[in-house]
Amino acid sequence: MSLFQIDFGGQKEHKVIGIDLGTTNSLAAFMDLTGPTVIPDPQGEVIVPSVVSIPEKGEPIVGHAAVERLITHPERTIFSVKRLMGRGVGDVQDELKLFPFHIAPDSDTVIHLELGGKKFTPPAVSALVLRQLKQNAKDFFGEPIEHAVITVPAYFNDAQRQATKDAGRIAGIQVMRLVNEPTAAALAYGLDKRQNGVVAVYDLGGGTFDISILKLHDGIFEVLATNGDTHLGGDDIDNLLMRIALEDIASEWGVDLSSDAGAVQRVRRAVIEAKHALSTAMAAVIEVHHDGKSYRRELPRELFEKLIAPVIDRTLTPCRDCMKDAGVTPDEIDEVVLVGGSTRIPLVRQAVRNLFKAEPHTELNPDEVVALGAAVQAGILSGHVPDKLLLDVTPLSLGIETMGGIVSKLIHRNSTIPASAAETFTTAVDGQSNVLIHVVQGEREMVRDCRSLARFDLKGIDPLPAGMAKIQVKFLIDANGILNVSAKDLRTGKEQTIEVKPSYGLTDEQVEAIVLESFEKAEEDFSERQLREVRVEADRILNAVDKAKGDDAYMDLSDEERAGVDQAIAELILAYHGSDHNLIHNKMDGLNQATLKLAELMMNTAVQGLMKGTKIDA
Amino acid sequence: MxxxxxxxxxxxxxxxxxxxxxxxxxxxxxxxxxxxxxxxxxxxxxxxxxxxxxxxxxxxxxxxxxxDPVARAEYFLTAAGVKTDAKKTPPDLLEEVFELNMALEEARDGDTGAKSQVAAALVRFTAMLESLDADRGALFLRIDLGDAAAIPALRALLDKRKYLQNLVRDARATME
Missing domain, CATH: 1.10.287.110 (DnaJ domain)
Structure with missing residues (x-):
């Protein structure tokens, strides 16, 4: 190849951003020459609360504006949807007691939230948050952003990861990589400066808890083990305080507020404020005003700590198990990193200090550190960070169901990903044409105690005597932690057809349907925006012409010319109140034509004035 | 590609x-x-x-x-087509295993003397496991040098190791 054939400009490099799609808050960041930086919205706000409200009419409301509607429109406003990602209705009974929104009946494999007669899946709701972040990034860079790295809790299972990826697809984002949140945090801290060492990342967020232990080796971040609880976080502390406040209120006022969704949100906000205050103050007040009544309760930190101690204790067992799996003792851990808003709680810091016998890192904002790490990973994928590499693990063992409902493990937890395993299957009866493989995730021996992941149906096997067919199935957990299955007929060497039935989550077709629907919606949205924009333009012109009518030059026009201007104005106003943005454009052009002479006269006057002025000044 | x-x-x-x-x-x-x-x-x-x-x-x-030397040896032998037989009690362990099972049964019935007998057996078996791991290295070298007779010896060592491991694990579980 000659030098000139090398294509320097052909492949314009697309920007890749990092997104922390959190239970409570979401944000995006990007990598520039100085390092990872957060992306603000046009108002300068970095955080987009992960709250979505569906109004009676118009587009969904996302973020800060939606937070207000938690109180005014609780039955139409969704929060903490991350807790529902990749889950069935049977998994989330505890959450549902606290959620004011309704769940549609057909929610066994995918939860459907019912809001104002419309149904939304958790990935579709998350997609609205992602779309907002995407829009913020577009406003910030002045160009559309379509590629992102999205973070997930390290302990997310296959279905939860897939649901996150689906959300990206629905939002029109190409998800370059799913990265585990604690690993991202380690990247953000740039702890590889110390070259070698062992780091523990303790990540207590709004709804999930993760612990990861990593080994650093000249820029390689190798995860040794990870553990956690996808149902443990700041939300649990809020719920604990809420129960107390609601009971107090019931006995003080004689009113049970728990069925009044708006009031419950008011109480939620009050306890969260108190919780935040207690991270720095020795006492806080839970204060609720509702229906002309007031509730006030003093909460000393000591009592708060006594109340939340059981929640924090629940994080310690995963930490110990993780150290055991990583084969390290607390003394061998060189650094500890704290991630997630809940790690601001002094008792949490104390617990971490006691367990790891090390002073935890808190230099970076725990709300931002995950997004910053995602941006570093985006930089790695774009080839801008050549010296760093992340080697992550799968948090849960993968197995298949065998005789008697027993699990045969194929890939063990804490295996570095991508990881693979191959297994050969055959038929049990003569002429059998398909084989069904049930894949599960979890550490227990029995299928019923593990999480069903999917059923893979090997179809179209050549009819042969029992045991003659040999189908080799390859299970591969990719770098996103998501399972891919392929199969080959060892006799013929041909690819074997597989039909996948996910146990939880959307099928590919369902995601596609949502994507299509949102494209149609996007088109509607687009023409609405075009209309809005052209009206703003028309307003500007009408105002300008109105002003010009007061100018001397207007009187220099002939009667005919003045009538022409008035006619053009009337036509534009008529079009303005319609919904055809092209017509408005036409009429704007018409008005411009009708006022050409006027504009010319005004310009001349202005120039003459300017020349006179020059003379005077000189 | x-x-x-x-x-x-x-x-x-x-x-x-x-x-x-x-x-x-x-x-x-x-x-x-x-x-x-x-x-x-x-x-x-x-x-x-x-x-x-x-x-x-x-x-x-x-x-x-x-x-991992054990996983490596298993992989090596499987690739060489050598079959495993880990379920069978190794002949030189028959007597000791029989005694351990007796003691375990008595321990379950609350015999404290039997309990210390089990504990002593566990110490012995654990020591045996350690000496097997020490022998492994020599077999590795012999096989690497082309000594085909060492292959069945390694297979037997791995089978015995697996058997002992299961035995120790089950005995510990019973004692808890």
Whole structure:
């Protein structure tokens, strides 16, 4: 190849951003020459609360504006949807007691939230948050952003990861990589400066808890083990305080507020404020005003700590198990990193200090550190960070169901990903044409105690005597932690057809349907925006012409010319109140034509004035 | 583009030896990860990305197996077509295992004397496991030098080790 054939400009490099799609808050960041930086919205706000409200009419409301509607429109406003990602209705009974929104009946494999007669899946709701972040990034860079790295809790299972990826697809984002949140945090801290060492990342967020232990080796971040609880976080502390406040209120006022969704949100906000205050103050007040009544309760930190101690204790067992799996003792851990808003709680810091016998890192904002790490990973994928590499693990063992409902493990937890395993299957009866493989995730021996992941149906096997067919199935957990299955007929060497039935989550077709629907919606949205924009333009012109009518030059026009201007104005106003943005454009052009002479006269006057002025000044 | 090798020694590009320098293997693992990891090829063609994923998956699987001497030996023997027979009680253990089972039964019935008998047996079996691990290295070297007679010896050692491990685990579970 000659030098000139090398294509320097052909492949314009697309920007890749990092997104922390959190239970409570979401944000995006990007990598520039100085390092990872957060992306603000046009108002300068970095955080987009992960709250979505569906109004009676118009587009969904996302973020800060939606937070207000938690109180005014609780039955139409969704929060903490991350807790529902990749889950069935049977998994989330505890959450549902606290959620004011309704769940549609057909929610066994995918939860459907019912809001104002419309149904939304958790990935579709998350997609609205992602779309907002995407829009913020577009406003910030002045160009559309379509590629992102999205973070997930390290302990997310296959279905939860897939649901996150689906959300990206629905939002029109190409998800370059799913990265585990604690690993991202380690990247953000740039702890590889110390070259070698062992780091523990303790990540207590709004709804999930993760612990990861990593080994650093000249820029390689190798995860040794990870553990956690996808149902443990700041939300649990809020719920604990809420129960107390609601009971107090019931006995003080004689009113049970728990069925009044708006009031419950008011109480939620009050306890969260108190919780935040207690991270720095020795006492806080839970204060609720509702229906002309007031509730006030003093909460000393000591009592708060006594109340939340059981929640924090629940994080310690995963930490110990993780150290055991990583084969390290607390003394061998060189650094500890704290991630997630809940790690601001002094008792949490104390617990971490006691367990790891090390002073935890808190230099970076725990709300931002995950997004910053995602941006570093985006930089790695774009080839801008050549010296760093992340080697992550799968948090849960993968197995298949065998005789008697027993699990045969194929890939063990804490295996570095991508990881693979191959297994050969055959038929049990003569002429059998398909084989069904049930894949599960979890550490227990029995299928019923593990999480069903999917059923893979090997179809179209050549009819042969029992045991003659040999189908080799390859299970591969990719770098996103998501399972891919392929199969080959060892006799013929041909690819074997597989039909996948996910146990939880959307099928590919369902995601596609949502994507299509949102494209149609996007088109509607687009023409609405075009209309809005052209009206703003028309307003500007009408105002300008109105002003010009007061100018001397207007009187220099002939009667005919003045009538022409008035006619053009009337036509534009008529079009303005319609919904055809092209017509408005036409009429704007018409008005411009009708006022050409006027504009010319005004310009001349202005120039003459300017020349006179020059003379005077000189 | 050719598919990456699926053999564990081949993916590392090393000789099929049982005695391995694990530190050297780790260095090679990091080197090849830097070269092949999918994160390094995110913007490459679909074909290259497929290669990166397959190669890295095999590399990771291989590192997991080859760094552990027991898993490595199992992989080596399976590849050589040597069958395992770990369920059978090794003949030289028959008597001791019989006594342990008797003691376990009595211990379950609350016999404290039997309990200390079980504890003593556990100490003996654990020591046996350690001496098996010490013998393993010599067999590795013999096989690497082409001594075919050492292959069944290694198979027997691994089977005995697995048997003892299960025995110790079950006895501990009963005692708890």
């Amino acid at each position: 050719e598919a990456p090798p699926s053999g564990y020694y081949e993916i590392f590009g090393i000789e099929k030896k049982l005695a391995l320098d694990v530190e050297g293997l780790q260095r090679r693992f990091y080197e090849r990860s830097r070269e092949w990891h999918p994160d390094r090829h995110a913007r490459a063609s679909a074909e290259q990305r497929e290669f990166a994923e397959q190669a890295t998956a095999t590399l990771n699987d291989a590192w997991r197996v080859l760094r």
